[in-house]
Amino acid sequence: MTTQQTPHGGQVVDPIADSVRWTSINYPLKLVIAGKSWVACDALTYVADLLHISAVEIRIFVLPSASDGQTETWQPSLRQTATQLGLEILDSKRDIARLEADVVISLEYDRLLSKTDLGRARAFNIHFSNLPKYRGCGTSVWPLRNGETMAGVTLHEITPGIDDGPIVAQRHFSIPTFLTAFELYRLYNNHAFDLFKDQFDTILRGSYKLTEQDHEIATLYMRNDLDFRQVEIDMFHLHADQVRDFARSLMFPPYQLPTYKGKSVYRVDVINTVNGHDHHQIGFEIHAVSRVIVKCAECWVRLFFEPI
Numbered sequence: 001m002t003t004q005q006t007p008h009g010g011q012v013v014d015p016i017a018d019s020v021r022w023t024s025i026n027y028p029l030k031l032v033i034a035g036k037s038w039v040a041c042d043a044l045t046y047v048a049d050l051l052h053i054s055a056v057e058i059r060i061f062v063l064p065s066a067s068d069g070q071t072e073t074w075q076p077s078l079r080q081t082a083t084q085l086g087l088e089i090l091d092s093k094r095d096i097a098r099l100e101a102d103v104v105i106s107l108e109y110d111r112l113l114s115k116t117d118l119g120r121a122r123a124f125n126i127h128f129s130n131l132p133k134y135r136g137c138g139t140s141v142w143p144l145r146n147g148e149t150m151a152g153v154t155l156h157e158i159t160p161g162i163d164d165g166p167i168v169a170q171r172h173f174s175i176p177t178f179l180t181a182f183e184l185y186r187l188y189n190n191h192a193f194d195l196f197k198d199q200f201d202t203i204l205r206g207s208y209k210l211t212e213q214d215h216e217i218a219t220l221y222m223r224n225d226l227d228f229r230q231v232e233i234d235m236f237h238l239h240a241d242q243v244r245d246f247a248r249s250l251m252f253p254p255y256q257l258p259t260y261k262g263k264s265v266y267r268v269d270v271i272n273t274v275n276g277h278d279h280h281q282i283g284f285e286i287h288a289v290s291r292v293i294v295k296c297a298e299c300w301v302r303l304f305f306e307p308i
Contacts, residue, residue, distance in 0.1 A: 029204060032096055032121070033078075034063035035107035038189040039126065041076040043107055043196045048085045056204065061099065063090045065110040074254040093117045103203060106158065107192065113158055123158035124203060125165070126195060128188040130172060131156060132218035135163035138226050140181040140188065144249040147241065151175050151184065153192040155199055157210065162220060166210040168203070171195045177244065178269065180251035233260045233303065236283045240270040240299035247303070260292065260303050267304035 033044050050056045062082035069077045082089050090096070093111055096104055097119030104118060106125040113123060128139040130152035143151050152172040159165035171191045175184065202208045233247050247268040250258040257264040271293065284295040291304045 029058045029103065030061065030099060030101045031058045031204075032061045032063055032090070032101045032104040033107065034065070034093070034104060034109040034113075036065040036068040036078050036110070037075045037108045038186070039192040039196070040064075040078045040107040040109075041081045042189075042193040043105070044078065044081055044085065044087070046193075046197060047200070048087070058204070060087050061090055061095075061101065062087050063093060063096070063109065065108065067110055096121060104158075105196070105203065107196070112162070114160070118158070122203075122206065124168065125156060125158050125163070126192045127154045127156060127163045128185075128192065129154065129163075130170065131163060131167060132213040132215060135218060135220040137223045138221045140185040140252065141226060141249045142221050143175060144179070144181060144184065145245055147245050149175055151187070153188055153195055155195055156213075164213055164215065164218070166212050168208045168210060169195060169199050177241075178248075180248045182252045182254070185252070228256055231256055231258045232262075233258050233265065236294055236296045236301075238297055240272075240296040240301040243294075243296055243301045244268045244270050247301075257306060260294075260305075264306040265303045266306040269302050271300040271302060273299050 064079040101121040104121045104123040131154040155168040157165035247258045280295040286293040
């Protein structure tokens with residue numbers, strides 16, 4: 001077993017798997033919360049409230065994602081939350097090293113953070129998936145499209161790779177067949193905030209345990225793996241479950257909804273049929289009020305149209 005000195009005077013104990021990292025802390029510790037959306041805003045407010053009750057001795061800095069707006073839209077603004085709390089907002093990720101931050105926690109931050117960016121800081125990310133599966137982008141889309149029944153959030157150390165750092169902790173939850181991409185994104189935010197609260201003290205103290213990811217079973221999706229211009233539901237040669245999963249993976253109203261013959265679809269489900277009692281051709285339609293029922297290779301899918 002080997003040890004290495006950390007920038008904070010502690011030690012890193014190897015091997016990584018099931019190891020413990022600890023470090024001495026010089027107070028007040030400088031913490032950077034980077035990111036956007038509900039999880040970042042909830043985490044920032046939580047840490048500010050810890051300061052209000054004198055539960056921690058830290059200085060908080062905020063680094064909003066480039067896509068974070070000045071005000072609340074369909075999701076809250078981290079910049080607006082920081083302003084309301086009277087906290088210092090960093091201009092760019094280069095400011096992390098400049099201010100000699102001790103800890104950085106990325107919560108939906110939209111840029112990769114390099115060693116040069118981080119300086120001496122210990123850095124962590126909460127990724128919206130059960131790592132090592134679904135590294136990268138599209139984590140509200142691919143698990144649904146692939147028919148997964150479980151999802152999760154993962155707190156891990158930031159390394160030079162994409163979401164491949166050793167794991168501190170995870171939360172797992174089930175994916176019901178009616179869940180849409182937008183609803184999954186909301187669940188990710190809720191579970192990520194719960195994980196943040198549970199592990200925050202451990203992160204500050206540096207007493208967390210690390211488990212190396214199993215890179216042999218890892219999956220990675222990049223931004224260009226998805227084409228959100230392809231939203232038409234027309235793959236009825238597949239099982240109805242696959243049609244349903246494709247449709248709900250695109251149901252994210254702030255950005256897009258799937259369509260059927262140009263009409264927006266906001267809800268989808270499956271009618272299972274008994275073998276031998278269904279002789280309709282694939283693609284056969286039955287129209288009803290506000291919906292259409294379409295025959296698939298196996299079973300039927302119901303597509304509910306968005307009210308006009």
